Amino acid sequence: MSSKIEETNIFIAYTQICRRLPLVDLTSMPPMKSLLKSDTLHNTYMSLLDKQYPQMAISLCTTARRDPLGLWRRWGFQCLRAGDYPAARDKLEMCLKSKQYNQAILEEIINHLENCLPSFLAETIDFAELVADMKRKCKKQRLNAAEFDECVFYLTTYSSPVRLLQFFIRHSAISRAAKLALQHDYDIVYEGIIRPLNKTGRLSDLFDYINSNRAEIQIWERKLTDCCKLLSETGDLTSVYSVQFFLREYLSAAKTAILMLRNELSVKLQLKFLDKAEDCFKSYLEHKEGDETTIPEINTRISHIHLQRQILEFLKSKQIKDNNNNIHIFSSKTDKTTVIKELYQIDSVECLPIIRAIRDTFSLSYIETYQPLVNILLKAYPAGNISLWFPKLIKLLGELPDSQTDELLLTVCNDLKGEQKSFDRILAIMKDDRTKIKANANAGYLKNAYILAVNKKMREEIVWLEKECVKQGDTQVREFCRKYLQHNKPPS
Numbered sequence: 001m002s003s004k005i006e007e008t009n010i011f012i013a014y015t016q017i018c019r020r021l022p023l024v025d026l027t028s029m030p031p032m033k034s035l036l037k038s039d040t041l042h043n044t045y046m047s048l049l050d051k052q053y054p055q056m057a058i059s060l061c062t063t064a065r066r067d068p069l070g071l072w073r074r075w076g077f078q079c080l081r082a083g084d085y086p087a088a089r090d091k092l093e094m095c096l097k098s099k100q101y102n103q104a105i106l107e108e109i110i111n112h113l114e115n116c117l118p119s120f121l122a123e124t125i126d127f128a129e130l131v132a133d134m135k136r137k138c139k140k141q142r143l144n145a146a147e148f149d150e151c152v153f154y155l156t157t158y159s160s161p162v163r164l165l166q167f168f169i170r171h172s173a174i175s176r177a178a179k180l181a182l183q184h185d186y187d188i189v190y191e192g193i194i195r196p197l198n199k200t201g202r203l204s205d206l207f208d209y210i211n212s213n214r215a216e217i218q219i220w221e222r223k224l225t226d227c228c229k230l231l232s233e234t235g236d237l238t239s240v241y242s243v244q245f246f247l248r249e250y251l252s253a254a255k256t257a258i259l260m261l262r263n264e265l266s267v268k269l270q271l272k273f274l275d276k277a278e279d280c281f282k283s284y285l286e287h288k289e290g291d292e293t294t295i296p297e298i299n300t301r302i303s304h305i306h307l308q309r310q311i312l313e314f315l316k317s318k319q320i321k322d323n324n325n326n327i328h329i330f331s332s333k334t335d336k337t338t339v340i341k342e343l344y345q346i347d348s349v350e351c352l353p354i355i356r357a358i359r360d361t362f363s364l365s366y367i368e369t370y371q372p373l374v375n376i377l378l379k380a381y382p383a384g385n386i387s388l389w390f391p392k393l394i395k396l397l398g399e400l401p402d403s404q405t406d407e408l409l410l411t412v413c414n415d416l417k418g419e420q421k422s423f424d425r426i427l428a429i430m431k432d433d434r435t436k437i438k439a440n441a442n443a444g445y446l447k448n449a450y451i452l453a454v455n456k457k458m459r460e461e462i463v464w465l466e467k468e469c470v471k472q473g474d475t476q477v478r479e480f481c482r483k484y485l486q487h488n489k490p491p492s
Contacts, residue, residue: 072091072092072094072095073091073092073095073105075091076088076090076091076092076094076095077092077108077112079091080092080109080112080113081112083146085146085150088150089153092105092109092154096154096157096158102158103159106154106155106158106159109154110151110154110155110167113143113147113150113151113154114143114147114151114170115143142171143171148171151167152164152167155167161180161183161184161188161192162188162191162192163192164180164192165177165180165181165188165189165191165192165193166191166192166196168180169192169193169196169197169202170196172205174205174206174209175209177192177193178193178206178209178210178213178216181193181223182216182219186222186223186226186227186230187226187230189223189227190226190227190230190231193206194206194227194231194239194243198231198236198238198239198242203239203242203243204242207242207246210246221247224243224246224247225247227243228240228243228244228247231243237256237259237260237263238260240256241253241256241257241260241276244256245280245283248283248287250280250281250283250284250287251280251281251284253276253280254276254277254280254281254284254301257273257274257276257277257280258273258277258330260273260276261273261274261277261308261328261330262326262328262330265322265323265324265326266321266322266323267312267315267316267320267321267322267323268316268321270312270323270328271309271312271313271316274305274308274309274312277305278302278305281298281301281302281305282302284298285298303361304329304330304361307329307354307357307358307361308328308329308330310353310354310357311327311328311329311339311343311354314343314346314350314351314354315327315346318346318347320346325342327339327342327343329358329361329362336358336362336364336368337364337368337371337372339358340355340358340368340369340372341372343355344372344373344376345376348373348376348377349396352396352397355369355370356369356399365404366400366401366404366407366408367404367407367408367411370397370400370408371408371411373393374393374408374411374412377389377393378412386412386422386425386426386429390409390426390429391429402431402432403432403435405431406430406431406432406435407435409426409429409430409435409439410430410435410438410439410442412426413426413427413439413442413443423439423443423445426439427439427440433452433456433458434458434461436449436452437449437452437453437458437461437465440452441465441468444472446465446468446469446472446474446477447476447477447480449461449465449468450462450465450477450480450481453465454484459485459488459490462481462484462485463481463485465477465481466478466481466482466485469481
């Protein structure tokens with residue numbers, strides 16, 4: 001029974017509408033019987049709206065107990081396109097009250113006002129008009145004052161502070177965004193201002209505004225400090241560096257720049273971050289003239305930066321674009337000998353000035369500095385030929401004392417157990433008798449070590465050798481040592 005009543009009401013409303021329509025529009029109206037189809041009914045009241053009979057459309061829609069949301073939206077956007085913004089607000093308010101659709105409709109409103117046509121408008125105009133309208137709107141670079149104010153109205157009334165801030169940033173209204181940001185917590189400032197500015201590389205615009213409004217600077221410093229924590233959590237080190245530098249937290253900014261260097265493979269970008277770190281340290285020294293406690297440490301870090309720049313320039317000269325092995329000296333956990341090994345692998349001769357600088361900077365021993373090079377040469381050339389190439393190497397290095405030269409050879413001997421000929425050739429190059437004794441003992445030639453120690457009357461070495469015999473289980477040579485020590489007691 002109720003459906004019959006509803007159909008009757010629809011027919012009555014439709015009849016009244018048809019009586020009021022001019023003949024030119026009446027001819028396009030569908031037959032009354034077809035109104036019982038849902039699609040036909042929908043198209044009919046939408047058609048009435050497009051023909052500028054909105055009240056008739058609303059009457060038919062409500063009589064048929066249909067949801068008028070789409071009708072209000074369409075009517076509101078017609079007003080928007082016509083520039084009748086007050087009327088558009090009234091119509092669109094009906095849609096924006098709906099919690100289910102309000103954010104989607106709000107997005108369409110802002111897109112429209114910002115000259116991006118929503119897709120549903122394509123249904124209301126023909127294709128040629130749509131294309132022409134889009135071309136016309138795309139040429140527009142900025143919103144006019146009325147469009148801007150409408151966006152602000154809708155975002156203020158129906159959206160969040162974050163979206164309003166993002167709108168201001170999108171349209172370069174930095175001062176409006178900054179004034180609004182002062183009323184909100186740092187997390188809103190981060191989402192609404194810091195992130196969009198950073199995404200477009202315009203954080204400096206905010207810094208310029210803050211510098212020109214010194215009365216607000218303390219408030220902004222607190223907010224930016226808190227924002228910096230969020231930026232760190234997201235891994236956005238570039239923005240962290242920019243904020244820290246602006247806040248004059250130069251030491252923190254320098255650490256961030258070095259961290260960016262360590263996370264980056266490109267040699268070109270690593271050099272860029274290195275310059276940033278040096279700028280921070282120098283700025284710190286300029287602004288901390290009375291603080292003497294950290295100046296030596298800062299100068300040391302600057303010297304490390306210069307050394308790292310040498311390394312990167314060396315890689316660049318070798319046409320190495322990416323520092324894939326991450327050769328850097330900044331971490332205390334970084335084994336400097338690992339850096340040295342990597343440099344030797346690239347060019348064992350041209351890297352020597354840098355190797356010497358690393359040794360001097362970090363007080364490395366000659367063994368730590370040059371042993372990796374000797375190991376590389378041993379892989380390339382047989383140990384049996386060491387007497388041919390080792391003197392040339394020492395001449396190239398040009399700075400090793402004889403004792404350190406022997407220490408290098410000793411480390412080679414340790415790997416030559418059982419290779420008597422190669423061992424003898426290396427032993428012949430050694431100059432220090434104590435090192436020769438140690439080399440023989442380490443290689444298992446304890447008797448040879450004993451004979452050399454006795455011939456040179458080196459009692460202390462025989463004491464050491466006796467202990468070494470115990471470790472290696474050589475009872476015969478140990479007995480030789482014991483008897484020698486009994487008959488050659490030190491003078492009392």
